Amino acid sequence: MEYDCSALPAETRKAILVNQIAAVPVLPTAALATPIAKPIQSAALPAVATAARRPPSDQERACADARLILIQHAIDLAGLQGRDKACQMLALQLLTGQASAELQMAARLANRRARTAAVSARTLYRWLSQYQTDGWSGLLPAEQTREVVAALDEDVAEVLARYHSRNALYRNLSVAAKEVTKDLGRTYDSWEQLYGRARRALAKVDKVKLIKARHSGSERAAKLPYKKRDTSMLRPLDVCLVDGHTFKAKVRHPDHGAPFAPEVTLVIDAATRRVCGWSASLSENTIAVGDAMRHAVGNAGVWAIVYSDNGAGERAKVFDCPVDGIMKRLGSDHRTGIAGHPQGHGLIERSWRTHMINVARRFGSYQGSDVDQGTLRKVRADIDKERRALKRAESSGGVVALTPKVPSWQQFLDAVEAGVAEYNACHRHRSLPRRADNKRMTPDEAWEAMFEPELQVKLDVQQLRMTFMPSVLRTATRGLVTLFNQDYTADELMGMAVDGKQVSVRYDIHDPSFVLIYTTAGEFVCQAKWDGRKGDYFPKAVIDHAREQRARRAVRRLEDKVELALREISGPPLAETLLLPEPSAPEVLVPIVVGTSFAEPLPTSHDEVEEVRATLRRPFFESESDRYEWLMGHRGEWSGEDTQWVRGYVAGAEYAGLREYFQSRGLAWDDDEAIFKSAR
Known part of the structure; x- marks a missing residue:
């Protein structure tokens, strides 16, 4: 049952x-029975069977x-x-x-x-x-097949197509959904539904394709996989890297003392990460790079390969000229990175955070990316106040106390030298070999351990001076050559080997009284002296010439700013009449621009007259903080609008950031003071 x-x-x-x-x-x-593996015959098995999974x-x-x-x-x-x-x-x-x-x-x-x-x-x-x-x-469990993205709707595909672009309008997916909704003539509120569908479809899109579509240059390279260059097979003096960066702190100019950010150029040995040479200059140029290379070659020797970026100072003809460039004289192979891809020489790019940026942090004028913005505004306010005081002292003859937050040029040079020495002697680099005590070597220790004296090619002082003299190609004509609008003459230039032919003119950037003449094959011809047929009464050094060029560019930029400011005051011209000539007239059609006068009513009462006079006595304010500081120092000259403006200013974020600055000078706002209340 x-x-x-x-x-x-x-x-x-x-x-x-x-x-x-x-x-x-x-x-x-x-x-x-225990399974016995059968012999596999390679001829009967397809070649791709092992790679199928x-x-x-x-x-x-x-x-x-x-x-x-x-x-x-x-x-x-x-x-x-x-x-x-x-x-x-x-x-x-x-x-x-x-x-x-x-x-x-x-x-x-x-x-x-x-x-x-x-x-x-x-x-x-x-x-x-x-x-x-x-x-x-x-x-083993069966492999899961990759989910295939189904065919997208046309509206979703349009949103993703716009999002996969470098157009600034479509950097945000929600903005792209809104624009597509408007273009399709749908109700505006329906964009949120389209956005949700597009966001879900975006999660299934290939990430690499998205990065390549939305980014370019160094930003794209920073997001994609990369190859790390191995330096373990390199020896000292095999490869050096040259790079220049703007110093992340304000320094006083060596000539006039105004605060500015100088340029620091470093030369680093790739095998040992040792800083072998450096230079400081007013801007990135061939002089700064050449001085850094001269310092490095004088300290360490000649490198086989010099690797740099495509900056203005590194790729000039002074270095890469195949006839008489500095690299040709050294016998070094000069390689440059791809423009817009600084990751190629990331070895030196990353090292800036270890040495020079830490040197800049020692000064009160530090302006790096991680600086406190409130502190930075106070420092800039002190520098601007110092500049205005110096301008007033030029006419009054007074004495101005300079802010100690901005170091002098010599203090800056001493700090850079100390920072380089500290980095070479103390920094234990994680890419360098380990010592017997399992600690990483410092750059100096790695240089001492791996250095091979028989491979060193070192130049003496005279050879350094001759090798790193910049050169240009000029044509010798009637016993002279022209350099920087100045003539240099020598009897040897009339020889048949050089007259009427191109020669290499090497010059000293600090001594313009002579130049050295070489043939294009590198043979010495003569020393030509400054003749004075053209140019200044006294010879002008290359440094002075560069200073004049930089000053002219600075003046031109300021003139453009003044012109733009005047246009904002006067407004655009109004074309009211277009004069049409007779058909037979040969003139060109030119619009007659008629200026418009904006006449204001004249003051009538005594109070209005005094208000206009007070306004005319005021200086031109470059910023709102300057206006507030002047008003607090001239409280008896306030107009009817000043109290309202001051109350609005002290309620803003700029005053909150500078409150301690104004309190230290007795210029802080106080609602309880009777003089402020009576000024309303």
Whole structure:
């Protein structure tokens, strides 16, 4: 007779199942033989079979190991019950919870189900067959196919197309969705729904394609994978890197003392990360780079390869001229990086944060990217106040106390020299080899450990001066050559070997009284002296010539600013009449521009007259802080609008940042003062 056991308790049903399994007679089945790997014939196997599957992940390996545990247990049971009964018995034990904790954990990993350890007999039988056929690799879970992005709707595709561009209007996905909504003539409020669909579709777009579509140049290279250049095979004097950066602090100009940011150029050995030479100049130019290379070659020697960026100072003909450039004289191979990709010489770009930026932090005029903006505004206010005081002192003859936050030129040079020495001697670079005590070497230690004297080519003082003299190609004519609008003459220039031909003119940037003449093949011809036929009454040095050029450019920029400010005051011209000549007239059509006068009513009362006089006596304010400072110092000359303006200014963010500055000078705003209230 048969009975329905579904209504019985769970413990009773489990006991009945166990008794039924135990009552099954044991069949004399031979033990399951261990699978033997079959010899693989390379001719019958396609070449791409081994590369068809990617290497398994850690989770896939754990899953295969768990399945192997279950299969090994089933093989042990098959020796007594047979393969089918063994799979059924193991499945029943996992279902009823009678299996060991190790088997239950393996079942959860094998079936990749966290809630239950149940595995069907059919699944166990399939894993056993795969194991006998392919071994352990047959137990790996099947690869998941990559989700294919379905065809996008036209509106979503249009949003993504605009977002995949470098147009500033579509840098934000929500703005692109709004613009597409307007172009399609839909209700404006429906843009949020379109934005949500586009955002979900964007999550399935290839990230690399998105980066390439939205970024260019160095910004794109900073987001994509990169290759790291290995310097372990380099030796000292193999490769050096040259780069110049603006110093991140204001320094007093060596000539007139006005605060400015100088240019610092460094030369770093790639193998040891040692700063071998440096220079400081007013701007990036060939003089600064040449001086840094002269310092480095004089200290260390000549490098085989000089690597730099494409800056104005590094790629000039003074260095790279194939006839008489400085690199040709040194015998060094000059390589430049790709424009717009500073990652290529990141070795020196990253090092700025270790030495020169830390040197700039020592001064109160530091203006790096991480400076506190409130402190920076106070420093700039002090510098502007000093500039105005110096301008007033020019006419009055007074004495002005300079702010100590801006270092002098000599203090700046001493700090740079000390910073370079500290970096070379103390900084333990993580890319350098380790010492015996497992500490990283410093650049000086690495240079001493790896330096090979037999490979060093060092120049003496005279050779350095001759090698690093800049040169230009000029044509010798009638015994003279012209350089910087100045004539240099020598009798040897009339020789047949050089007269009427191009020669190399080498000059000293500090001594303009002579030049050295060489042939294009590098043979010395003569020394030509300044003749004075043209140019100034006295010879003008290259430094002075560069200063004049820089001053002219600065004046031109200021003139452009003044012209722009005057245009804002006067307004644009109004073309009111267009004069049309007769058809036979040869004149060109020219619009007659008629100026418009904006006459204001004249003051009539005594108070209005005094207000106009007070306004005329005021200086021109370059900023709102200057106006506030002047008003607080001339409280008796306030007009009717000044109180309202001051109250609005003290409520703003600029006053909040300069409040301590004004309090230290007794110019802070106080609502309780009667003079301010009476001025309303």
